[in-house]
Amino acid sequence: MDLSAINPVLLVASLIVAAVPFLLAAIGELVAEKSGMLNLGVEGMMITGAICGFAAAVQSGSPLTGFLAAAAGGAALSLLYAFLTLATLANQVASGLALTLFGLGLSSKLGRGYVGIKPPASATLDIPVLSDLPVVGRILFSHDVMVYFSFALVAAVWAFLKYTRAGLILRAVGENHDAAHALGYKVKLIRLMAIAFGGACAGLGGAYISLIRVPQWTEGMTAGAGWIALALVVFASWKPWRVLLGAWLFGGVTVLQLNLQAAGIAIPVEYLSISPYLITILVLVVMSADRSRAPASLGRIFHASQ
Amino acid sequence: MLKLEKRRQPSRAWAWGAPVVAVIATILAGGLLFALDGTDPVAVIRTIFWDPLFGQHASFYRPQLLVKAAPLVLIAIGLSLGFRAGIWNIGAEGQYIIGALTGAGCALAFYPMEGWFIFPLMVICGALGGCLWAMIPAALKVVFGTNEILVSLMLVYVAEKILASMSLGLLKNPEGYGFPGSRNLAQYPSAHNAEIVAGTGMHWGVAAALIAVIFAYVLLNRHLLGFQIRLTGEAPRAARFAGVVPARLVVFCLGASGALAGLAGMFEVAGPSGQISIDFNVGYGFTAIIVAFLGRLHPVGILLAGLLMALTYVGGGISQSAQGLPAATIQMFQGMLLFFLLAFDVLTNYRLRLTRREVA
Amino acid sequence: MLRRTFLGTAAMALALALTGGVHAASHSDKVKVGFVYVGPVGDGGWTYEHDKGRQAVEAEFGDKVETVFVESVPEGPDAERVMTQMALDGAKLIFTTSFGYMDPTINVAKKFPDVKFEHATGYKTAPNVGTYSARFYEGRAVQGTIAGRMTESNIIGYIGSYPIPEVIRGINSAYIHAKKVNPDVEFKIVWAFTWFDPAKEADAARTLIEQGADVILQHTDSTAPQAAAEAAGNVYTFGQASDMAEFAPKPRISSIIDNWAPYYIKQVKAVMDGTWKSEMTWDGIGPGMVGIGEITDAVPAEVKAEALALKDSIASGAYHPFTGPLKKQDGSDWLAEGETADDRTLAGMNFYVEGLTGDIPQ
Incomplete structure (x- = not known):
């Protein structure tokens, strides 16, 4: 085996970029799930974000406007899910699946007229001195702004959940909505905000694909990234930093298998690409020895009946 | 301020009325959507809901409705058993794929031998394949207490990769000029799931779906196991006192839903679809989850919901070529239908009440 | 009984619709x-x-x-x-x-x-x-020529979708013609195992660039590899399926365009005139089914001229991209001097030509 063609530094730098869409969508879904809402509509929200961001960036000429619009679009779509599950007490699994169906349709409708257009370029943040450092410079300091934003978001969510009162309330709602309600917290309002945050993050993840990774608009371009994000949250056992780890693992397996192929090493590609899912199942099994990790109210319908 | 109040008993009137109201609401909202697309809303609605049933070529479309609805109903019936007991198999898509693979694999192993026993054997293999695939989350849940929602979902991706690998490798048609995809089972008489009565769309999968509906109805209403399923879903603690063994229920519900999903995949690959290919699965396993809920987890409801979904697919296809409606609009319309059905469902168990805002 | 009658009637109505009823509809x-x-x-x-x-x-x-x-x-x-x-x-x-x-x-x-x-x-x-x-492989021959001339690292990256004859033909054709103008050229091939996943295509392109490729050929349809090449700097690409002119003049230096319009017009006309016949059409550059997008100024004039000359000789039928002597990857003889590949072999092509490394995944 000749592995000399593979440059580990570049490989790591690549996987960091490849992981961003999953990371953004997953960290948002994590917050929603922490509040007890299992939203399977991530794919629908991502693709809606992708087109909202793309359209806004093309119209305004500014990628920043694009990302803001993507977050708004994803959040707006998630409100549909919130209405169904919180106001009309519909089943979360079915509502999420319906949301994905609707989002895919909506996005291709919005996307008419945007096929074959190139969006405005996003600046890479080449931090002067740091990016010239050997190894670390290439891996850590020569990416686009959204990469750093996604890291910051993970840190912020972690700090929010762990150290703030609001984060504590959110977790309480997810663990036992009846008790939280009895304590006087507005369960539905908190969940509504968590869902909207999840939608906004999914929208950003989608826009990262349409504005930076690809960058172009084509129908169905997220190609299942939303489902991977869902897997990631579970893999991470609802812990923000592990989401980052998981995103690198999922992104890394793809990048690694492509690298091995390019280096001419015969590998069974299909079986390697199954591995992240198998690892996730393994993590689930290991985790289930300790029952307390998944939010206890996840997926359950809440109705305040005094 | 509007407030929801739980009914003592589910309203029978709303149980039947809610879907009707939802469909009407969807037609109104959908009409608006179609008008925005510059098409005549009345014509589109007629094309989607009327033409497949009573239009000029209804004699062709009616059987197509059965073909489209059969896998949805078959899978949804299986899922509904588990859903009623609070056992969430959302990986039916994976079980569907594996059932198709084992069913087709069984047939291709015998190719080109002819024999009456091949098709029944395929049925067994298909059901067994789906069942075993569902046994993975079942076993993990029973032994380790692992969440079956997530495991079954993960296994969908695994099944998809196996499908791609099989259609490029093991099951590839040796006479297919190197293109991915298996032999066409429709051209292998012993393995072909043909129509029972020509021109009716009634293939063995449709028959199986109808049998499953009846079977599920009897099970849930007349059998101890059905009682246990319902009891576990409604009052898990009470169920334990009543002697329900949760592990046994998990194995039964996941196994049954897996077997039915596997059967659906096998009937599809041996009949309407004909061959294993990379994109063989078209999301029936996920759509069936929605069908199960639309049918309120009731066998007859699921049958009707499956036919309604099939109608939007078939009618949506017609309106694409008849009115030039984009596929995206149809997809949104389906999404809206689901939203409204899910939303109005609340009125079955709750009543709306106007209350004054309380002064604290 | 009633049900059976209904089904019987439906079947009969269908049979009628299928045989005679068709005319009534138009x-x-x-x-x-x-x-x-x-x-x-x-x-x-x-x-x-x-x-x-x-x-x-x-x-x-x-x-x-x-x-x-x-x-x-x-x-x-x-x-x-x-x-x-x-x-x-x-x-x-x-x-x-x-x-x-x-x-x-x-x-x-x-x-x-x-x-x-x-x-x-x-x-x-x-x-x-x-x-x-x-015959997209005709366009691949032109691409291969340009790629062989443009590469400085002598490594050309190729993104394949699934290992099917169509894709393998393209790889072989590009390789033969790159090698012809640049004997030191080496191909790195990655299989994306998807028809369409822009993000994965971007990863594939980046991987190839990181491993030294400075020309990327793609058999997947999104522009993601173009964007990756643009970000990397000195890398050249070719548009696939559509022109992808928005990435011209660099990194996109030319393209293969699927141009179905002339064929569709011709066949519709044939149906109108009642002259339609069942045929197996396999058209290339000549009849215009395969278009070569504009070769940009990033390509030196003499390379451009060479590529266009090749394109013309393929279009006129004077030259076949698979002309012997050619050997298969395992060293066995395939085409003798001056012999051209027959369509049957091309249609089911499942082997690499000599010089390509790696195995076709099975």
Whole structure:
């Protein structure tokens, strides 16, 4: 085996970029799930974000406007899910699946007229001195702004959940909505905000694909990234930093298998690409020895009946 | 301020009325959507809901409705058993794929031998394949207490990769000029799931779906196991006192839903679809989850919901070529239908009440 | 009993509709032409180009033709239903634009002997079913020539979708012609195992660039590899399926364009005139089915001239991209001096030519 063609530094730098869409969508879904809402509509929200961001960036000429619009679009779509599950007490699994169906349709409708257009370029943040450092410079300091934003978001969510009162309330709602309600917290309002945050993050993840990774608009371009994000949250056992780890693992397996192929090493590609899912199942099994990790109210319908 | 109040008993009137109201609401909202697309809303609605049933070529479309609805109903019936007991198999898509693979694999192993026993054997293999695939989350849940929602979902991706690998490798048609995809089972008489009565769309999968509906109805209403399923879903603690063994229920519900999903995949690959290919699965396993809920987890409801979904697919296809409606609009319309059905469902168990805002 | 009668009647009505009823459906002089698409018309690649062909038919014949299409039709029973529906609605000619529609097309064609069917990229025909496909490998020869001249690292990256004959032909053709102008050239091939996943294509392109490739050829339809090349700097790419001119003049230095319009117009005309025959069409650069997008100024003039000369000699039929002497990867002889590959071998090509490294995944 000749592995000399593979440059580990570049490989790591690549996987960091490849992981961003999953990371953004997953960290948002994590917050929603922490509040007890299992939203399977991530794919629908991502693709809606992708087109909202793309359209806004093309119209305004500014990628920043694009990302803001993507977050708004994803959040707006998630409100549909919130209405169904919180106001009309519909089943979360079915509502999420319906949301994905609707989002895919909506996005291709919005996307008419945007096929074959190139969006405005996003600046890479080449931090002067740091990016010239050997190894670390290439891996850590020569990416686009959204990469750093996604890291910051993970840190912020972690700090929010762990150290703030609001984060504590959110977790309480997810663990036992009846008790939280009895304590006087507005369960539905908190969940509504968590869902909207999840939608906004999914929208950003989608826009990262349409504005930076690809960058172009084509129908169905997220190609299942939303489902991977869902897997990631579970893999991470609802812990923000592990989401980052998981995103690198999922992104890394793809990048690694492509690298091995390019280096001419015969590998069974299909079986390697199954591995992240198998690892996730393994993590689930290991985790289930300790029952307390998944939010206890996840997926359950809440109705305040005094 | 509007407030929801739980009914003592589910309203029978709303149980039947809610879907009707939802469909009407969807037609109104959908009409608006179609008008925005510059098409005549009345014509589109007629094309989607009327033409497949009573239009000029209804004699062709009616059987197509059965073909489209059969896998949805078959899978949804299986899922509904588990859903009623609070056992969430959302990986039916994976079980569907594996059932198709084992069913087709069984047939291709015998190719080109002819024999009456091949098709029944395929049925067994298909059901067994789906069942075993569902046994993975079942076993993990029973032994380790692992969440079956997530495991079954993960296994969908695994099944998809196996499908791609099989259609490029093991099951590839040796006479297919190197293109991915298996032999066409429709051209292998012993393995072909043909129509029972020509021109009716009634293939063995449709028959199986109808049998499953009846079977599920009897099970849930007349059998101890059905009682246990319902009891576990409604009052898990009470169920334990009543002697329900949760592990046994998990194995039964996941196994049954897996077997039915596997059967659906096998009937599809041996009949309407004909061959294993990379994109063989078209999301029936996920759509069936929605069908199960639309049918309120009731066998007859699921049958009707499956036919309604099939109608939007078939009618949506017609309106694409008849009115030039984009596929995206149809997809949104389906999404809206689901939203409204899910939303109005609340009125079955709750009543709306106007209350004054309380002064604290 | 009642049920049985109903079913019997339905079956009879269907049989009637399928044999005689077809004519009743068309009530105007317009010729109705149907198109069945595997993806959305907004995919910017395969389906997008077929739909451009459909629009060209409308533009060419105006009032004399009516085109209908259904997009995102899964391969299998749904495709069969959509085709039947078009035939029942009076379509006289139906284009089915994906390989997986092969058996459905044949099945439906049996029931509608008066309707003509055209199936893209397949190998099964019937009296009323013709097939058509493009010799993209001719375009690959031109790309290979430019790529061989432009590379400085002598490493050319190639992104494949699935290991099927069509893709393998393209790789072989590009490699043979790159090698011809640059004996030191080396190909790095990665298989994406997807028809369409822009993010994965971006990863594949980045990987190849990181491993030293400075020219990227792609057999996937999104622009993601173009963007990756642009970000990397000194890397050249070629547009695939559509022109991808938005990335010109650099990194995109030329392209292969699927141009179905001339063929679609010709076949619609044949149906109108009653001269349509079932044929297996496999057209290349000559008849215009494969277009070579503008070669930009990033390419030196003499390379451009060389590429265009090759294109012209292929177009005129003077040169065949698979001309011997050629050996297979394992060293066995394939084509003798001056011998050209026959279409049968090309259609089912499942081997690399000598010099390419790695195995075709099975």
